[in-house]
Amino acid sequence: MGRDSEPREMFKRFSGNPILRAQDFPHNVNAVFNPGATEFEGRTLLLLRVEDRTGLSSLVVATSKNGLNDWEIDLDRGLAPHEDLVEEHWGIEDPRITRIGDEYYVVYVGYSAFGPLVSLAKTEDFVTWERCGVLMPPEDKDAALFPTTFDGRWALIHRPVPAMPGLGVHMWLSYSPDLHYWGEAQVLLAAQRGSHWDANKIGLGPPPMLTKDGWLVCYHAVRTTASGSIYRIGLALLDRDDPAKVVARSNEWVMGPREGYEQSGDVPGVIFPCGWILRDDGDTVHLYYGAADTVVCVAEASLAAVLTHMESHSGPLNTIGTAPSEIRGVTG
Ligand code: BMA
Numbered sequence: 001m002g003r004d005s006e007p008r009e010m011f012k013r014f015s016g017n018p019i020l021r022a023q024d025f026p027h028n029v030n031a032v033f034n035p036g037a038t039e040f041e042g043r044t045l046l047l048l049r050v051e052d053r054t055g056l057s058s059l060v061v062a063t064s065k066n067g068l069n070d071w072e073i074d075l076d077r078g079l080a081p082h083e084d085l086v087e088e089h090w091g092i093e094d095p096r097i098t099r100i101g102d103e104y105y106v107v108y109v110g111y112s113a114f115g116p117l118v119s120l121a122k123t124e125d126f127v128t129w130e131r132c133g134v135l136m137p138p139e140d141k142d143a144a145l146f147p148t149t150f151d152g153r154w155a156l157i158h159r160p161v162p163a164m165p166g167l168g169v170h171m172w173l174s175y176s177p178d179l180h181y182w183g184e185a186q187v188l189l190a191a192q193r194g195s196h197w198d199a200n201k202i203g204l205g206p207p208p209m210l211t212k213d214g215w216l217v218c219y220h221a222v223r224t225t226a227s228g229s230i231y232r233i234g235l236a237l238l239d240r241d242d243p244a245k246v247v248a249r250s251n252e253w254v255m256g257p258r259e260g261y262e263q264s265g266d267v268p269g270v271i272f273p274c275g276w277i278l279r280d281d282g283d284t285v286h287l288y289y290g291a292a293d294t295v296v297c298v299a300e301a302s303l304a305a306v307l308t309h310m311e312s313h314s315g316p317l318n319t320i321g322t323a324p325s326e327i328r329g330v331t332g
Contacts, residue, residue, distance in 0.1 A: 010309060011255045011287055011299040018261050018295035020048065020062055020071055028053055031266055033290025035062075036095035037206070037275025038104060044277060045126065046071075046288060047078065047095045047106065048296060056081065056091035059108065061126050067277065067286050068298060077126040079106070087112040087119060087134050096144035096274050098207045105179075107143045107156070110134065118143040118158055120179065135182060136160065142171070142203030145179075146215070146243060154179050155243055157188060157217070159203040168193070169201040171219060173244055186244060189219065189236055190318045197221055197253045198234055205233060205273040206287070213307050214240045214247055218273060218287070221253070231270040232256035233289075237310055251315025254306075255299065257291070265292025278303060 022029045030053050035046040044067035051057045061077035064070055079095075081088035090111035098105045103122050110119040115138025123129045136143065136158050143158035153175040161169050173188040192199045198221035205218035215238040223230040232253035239245035257269045273289035285301045 009255070010305055011301045013259060014068055014298045014300065016069060017259065017297040018291060019064075019068065019298055020046070020073075020296040022294075024071070024073060025050070026073075026075075030055075031294045032060075032296055033293050034094045034272050034274045035288050035290070035296050036097040036106060036108075037277050037286070037288045038097045038099055039277060040104075040126070044286075046275065046296065047097060047126070049093050049095070049274075049290070051091075057093045057111075059092060059095050059106075067279075079108075079121060079123075079129055081110075082131070085110070085131075086114075087117055089113045092119070094141065094272075094274055096204075096207050098145040098147050100145075100147055105145050107135070107145055109141050109143075112138060115139045116141050118156075120145075132179060135179075136174075142205075142220075144204055144207035146208055147210075150175070150241065150243060153177055153184075156182065157204045157208065168199075169203070171202055171204055187318070188238075188244065189217075189246060189249065191221070192316070197223065197232055199223070205289075206276040208238065208243070209276065209278060209285075210240070211237075211303060211307060213310070214238050215243055216303075216306065218276065220272060228269055229267075230257060231272055233271060233273060235306065235310060246317040248310045248314040249317050250310060250313050252313060254309070255287075259291075261295055261297065262291040265294030267293035271297075 031051045032048050034049045043063040046062045048060045049057050050060045058080040059078045061074045062071045081092045087110040093109040095106045095108040105122045109116050117138045118136035118140045120132040121129045139161040146155045168191040171189040174182045175184040176182045191202045201222040208215040217236045233255050234253045235250045237248040257271050271289050275288045277286045283303050287299045291297045
């Protein structure tokens with residue numbers, strides 16, 4: 001699947017990238033990007049963010065037998081913004097899919113007239129949906145559910161933006177007994193400072209993936225440069241039983257924009273994954289990402305290689321303090 005020119009890259013881009021583009025649609029759309037991903041009825045299912053020419057986005061299903069080629073776009077499945085809901089006034093974006101039992105819980109960004117927020121909808125077939133409402137008020141994005149509970153509580157990683165500038169934009173963890181009321185909010189991963197690749201602004205990519213070493217988390221970091229932003233991705237590991245505990249964090253990015261389809265488009269220099277799938281061999285990971293806010297791509301990695309990398313490349317876990325869960329009970 002990889003290219004000869006990238007022997008040292010852990011995530012190898014599919015030679016057939018981009019796998020989905022606006023031109024693949026039967027009607028005019030502006031861009032297709034940032035897909036959630038899951039397996040459904042023996043096929044890979046992507047929930048694509050499709051931005052039409054009004055500028056608003058909705059979620060559309062595409063499926064493929066091998067997760068690489070021969071994608072079939074299914075305009076009858078997916079989720080469109082509800083015109084009567086203020087929280088979806090300007091569209092819905094960037095879905096993350098978590099399978100729980102026979103249901104698929106899709107956490108997505110609602111672009112409300114009051115700012116982007118985090119919403120949840122669930123489905124069994126990607127045709128009929130039950131909206132579960134807003135989980136986090138504006139401004140909050142980049143959220144996904146864990147597929148299991150922890151001491152009876154559901155857990156959500158999300159990314160609120162502080163109103164006060166200069167404090168950094170960090171990843172948070174919140175818990176809920178019922179997927180409705182959320183609390184115990186705490187910083188999970190703090191953006192670094194200074195020249196680090198993940199300084200100042202970070203956010204979750206796909207939902208966490210359970211591995212032998214804990215929950216593998218993929219996150220993006222936004223580097224502001226004189227000629228715009230660069231979106232790169234890195235990895236962290238969370239404790240299997242206590243996801244508030246960060247046990248490793250890669251000290252360097254594992255993939256950054258490089259190819260033409262990542263450097264040219266509506267927003268150049270962006271790779272933005274929202275879904276990944278661990279294949280039946282237990283090792284092959286397919287990472288699905290939007291490139292340049294314009295097209296959909298896939299890259300492949302070996303999970304064993306990723307976990308080995310985490311052992312040798314773990315940097316500081318957090319830079320602005322310890323997670324509240326770790327200092328609870330400490331006085332003075
Ligand atoms: C983020 C999100 C993503 C987008 C990225 C780059 O804030 O809005 O949907 O891909 O910016 O433009």
